[in-house]
Amino acid sequence: MVDTNKNSLEHTLLEVLRDLNLKQAELNELSEQMKKLEEEVENYKSMYEDYKEAADDRWDRLKIYEENIIIKKLCSLQLKLKKKDKNKDSVEKEEVSYKRKYWELYTESEKNDFLNCQKKLENVKYKPLISLVIPVYNTDLRMLDELFYSITEQIYDKWEVCFANGSKDNIELNKKLKDYALHDKRVHYSLLEKNGGISYNTNEAFYLAAGEYIGMVDHDDLLAPNALAEVVLALNAKRDIEFLYSDQDKVDEKTTMRFGAFYKPFWSKELLYSGNYITHFSVLKKSIIEQVGLWDSSTDGAQDWDLFLKVTEKTEKVYAIPKILYHWRTAPTSTASSMDTKNYAAEAQIKCLQNHFNRMNYNAKVSFSRPKDLQIHVEWNNDLKGKISFIIWDEGGNQDLNSFIWFATESIGVELKEIIVVSTDSVRLESIKKKCKKLICESPNYAEGYNKGAEVAEGEILIFSIAQAPSVALNTYHELSVWCKHPEIGLVGPKVLTSQKVINSLGIVLNQEKPQALFGGQKDEVGRLTAFGTTGWYRNVNAMNWYCFAISREKYKEIGNFNIDLGLLSMIDYCIRVGRKYRNLINPFAVVQYNLNYSKLISEERSNEYKKILKDYRMPEVDKYYNPVLVEK
Structure with a gap:
């Protein structure tokens, strides 16, 4: 039993040893695997370190790159901000400059007038929309900004601006107009496919307009702050006005x-036959512009003049505002500088x-x-042969009647119907060699003498002249006669010069205090533009x-004789009577010489009588063919 158990134990031990050996072998194998794994781990660690180092390096470089990008962007942004601030400062400075320069153009008195105008405007009932039509073409941006600023400063704010740009490739100008429109809804603009010329471009601006009245403005000029307000005040005073214009002056290129x-x-x-005296500032009823067919491209260079002629063929409801509401820029290419800059305009004017x-x-x-002086002459083709009665009033003295009569008959260019000489001196009458009617007048009163001559006259045209005022221009009497056939013209008079070629008068201004000889005492310089135009108009x-x-004899009979009781004032009385039905005219191409002092039109003793005549005829305080600023005090 003992042996059996022993064998069993040994067997068990052997089994255990064998298992242990197997386990040891497995452990050894596992140990080898662990070593390999540890080696792999070390390799991976090494690779990781390499990758980590590479990654860190790449990361560092990426961070530096991004930082550089950010820095660049920040720098760029800062530069842009600085530039923007600089531009903003520049724009603000320019705007301040515009405003300062604009308001420095006006006196304190004018600024007070603006305030008074603003107060008056508060009480008006009729407030029409006024559309300002402005064709632009490669316009100087500074001048355009100044014009636009003058519009935005208007006392009357019910307006709109209609630009038509004929220079589509001008990027800066296009941007400028776009900026105006973005900042003010009252601004409209059209970018034209072509530059069609001033009339075409103006018409395109007109098509954008919604206003009842149209204001005409050049692209580089300036409006006074009260320009639109004065127009509206005038329209409220007289609602049927269809055409308004104002006084103007000039502004230099640098403002x-x-x-x-x-x-x-x-x-x-x-x-208006001598020149476009109306020019600016002009405001017309939109409907009447449409009625005459807008601006005509065939008259470019005189397109506004052409429009005014057409409009005034349709209406007499024209009103002048006797205030400077417009400043015409004297840029090198402007007609404000010289007509030489626009030679093509001369042909357009005649057309x-x-x-x-x-x-x-x-x-x-x-x-x-x-x-050279652009003096326009109108030659009437009227047949006057045998139709003129030449009535001469002889005041006596040393004037050779025969010489006067000879020159008159020879210079007129046509056969006269008759010559009628009225004189207080029978001896002088008997000395006349030319065949004529001779009448004695007991009174030294020219009015009575003219009446006597007219009573026996048979011609269609009556020329009245004193023998002491000889013609000094070859066509004087012809120039007087041809205008008499005009159905709306009454009296036609000449330019009167002294022997020193100084102007005696270009007509008589009837102001309330005293009459005034137009251009009296000035030199006769046809080409010189004065504050009231030229002596050649x-x-x-x-x-x-x-x-x-x-x-004309027909009109003379209609009006009646001279009032002989008024002495020297008879002519003023007669002119007023004629002027109530017809327009009286001074023709600068007719010239006579007379040396009476131009400043002594009436004596102090007759001043009250003069005022009574004006009062009886209800004449305005300022002569309607004059300007209140120029009235002699």
Whole structure:
């Protein structure tokens, strides 16, 4: 039993040893595997360290790169911000500069007028929308900004601006107009596919307009702050006005000073035959512009003048505002500087005037008599042969009657119907060699002498002249006669010069205090533009001197004789009577000489009588063909 158990135990031990050996072998194998794993782990650790080092290096480089990008972006942003701030400062400085320069153009007195205008505007009921049409083409941006600023500073704010840009490739100008429109809903603009010229571009701006009235503005000029307000005040005072215009002056290219003020008469139809005296600031009813067909491209260079002629063919409801509301820029290419900058305009001027005469069925030809001075002459093709009665009032003295009569008959260019000489001196009458009617007048009163001559006259046209005022221009009497056939013209008078070629008068201004000789005492310089135009323009006047004038016999009979009881004032009385039915005209191409002192039109003793005449005829305080600023105090 013992042996059996022993064997069993040994066997068990052997089994155990064998198992242990197997386990040891497994352990050894596991140990080897562990070593391999440890080696792999070490390898992985080494690789990890390498990768980590590489990753860290890459990360560091990435961080540096990103930091550089951020820094660059920050720098760029800072530069942009600085540039933007600089531009903003520049814009703000420019705006301050515009504002400062603009308001420095006005005196304190003018600024007070603006305030008064603003107060008046508070009480008006009629407030129409006024559309300002402005064609632009490669416009100087500074000047455009200044113009736009002058619009935004208007006392009257019910306006809109309509730009038409004919320079589509001008990116800066396009951007400028877009900025205006973004900041002010009253701004509209059109980018044109082509530059069609001033009339075409103006029409395109007009198509954008919604206002009842249209204001015409050049792209580089300035409006006074009260420009639109004064228009609205005038429209409220007289609601049927269809066409308004104002006085104007000039502003230099740098906007540092105003000069060259131009004071205009109230509506003067024949003056418009000498030049576009209306120009700016002009506001017209939109409907009447549409009625005449807008601006005509065939008259570019005189397109506004052409429009004004067409409009005034349709309406006489024209009103002048005697205030400077517009500042015309004297840029190098502006007609404000010189007509030489726009030579093409001269041809357009003749064309638009000739077109007007053709439309009116007037038998007349328009031309430049003095191209250098752009003095326009209207030649009427009227048959006057045997139709003129020449009535001469002889005041006595040393004037050779025969010489006067000979020159008159020879210079007129046509056969006269008759010559009628009225004198207080029978001896002088008997000395006349030319065949004529001779009348004695007991009174030394020119009015009575003219009445006597007119009573026996048989011609269609009556020329009245004193023998002491000889013509000094070859066509004087012809120039007086041809205008008398015009159905709306009453008296036609000449330019009167002294023997020193100083102007005696270009008509008589009828102001309330005293009459005033127009251009009296000034040199006769046809090409010189004064504050009231030139001495070479046709002029509508309320009155003229008795020295020389003409009228149709039909109109003379309609008006009646001179009032002989008024002495020297008879002519003023007669002119007013004629002017109530017709327009009186001074023709600068007719010139006579007379040396009476231009400043002594009436004596102090007759001043009250003069005022009574004006009062009886209800004449306005300021002559309608003059300007209140120019009235002699």
